[in-house]
Amino acid sequence: MSFNVYNKSSENMSEISDASVDLIYTSPPYNIGTKYKDNSDRMDVPKYQLLLKSIFAECFRILKPQGRLIIEVADSIVSGDKYIQLAGFIQSYCVELGMKVEERHINFALTKDGQELPEHNWNKNYVATTDAHSNCHQIIVLSKSNNTSFVGHGKVMYFDYVSTPEHPCPTPKGLCDFILENYYDDGMTVAEPFMGTAAIGKEVLKRKGNFIGYELDKTIFNATNEALGEIY
């Protein structure tokens, strides 16, 4: 059991050797001006897309040959004046890198009153007038190997995303449990390139696994580092 976390951008994960990680879970920022603590979640769209590509190329490099990458991401976003099918963009790029899609689950993020709209700035006609992400999220399960025989069925899930004083969007506990129950074995090394509160990292440590995380925001990083230390 171990944890190693870094207060830097995960576009360069040189601290991690090639082909050394069993499982990567990530939930990327959406470039829609979400208020984290110190960083802004706002850059030119082409720069944002390049950043995501660099990070997923690094994910491919660090995964073991039989390793898995699980991405939890809003189906689509409106970032400035651009509408982007974000899940499609990321999935296509990972396939281009050589990964295989094993499963794709759907997760509807519920709003406070249990409605799906219009919490994230989409109106009832699914038109966004300002920065937005869809409530329909995809959980894309990819394997590095093209030879996997594990091709399952997609599930539909409903998880409530609750902001906390520490973070606007920690991964819900139910989603962490779903991922670890289905894709984690004892003693695995799990990485999260956008760790935030490391909701999944905390669960990995409780299951005696190894966790590696990256977080750009210093305030969030410091709080998460301390919280992981308390579990360890």
Ligand SMILES: C[S@@+](CC[C@H](N)C(=O)[O-])C[C@H]1O[C@@H](n2cnc3c(N)ncnc32)[C@H](O)[C@@H]1O
């Ligand atoms: C959607 S949140 C992830 C939340 C996380 N799954 C959790 O359980 O708390 C995205 C996180 O990525 C961080 N971030 C943004 N750009 C980053 C980068 N280039 N490298 C590392 N972390 C970054 C943000 O500060 C934010 O905390």
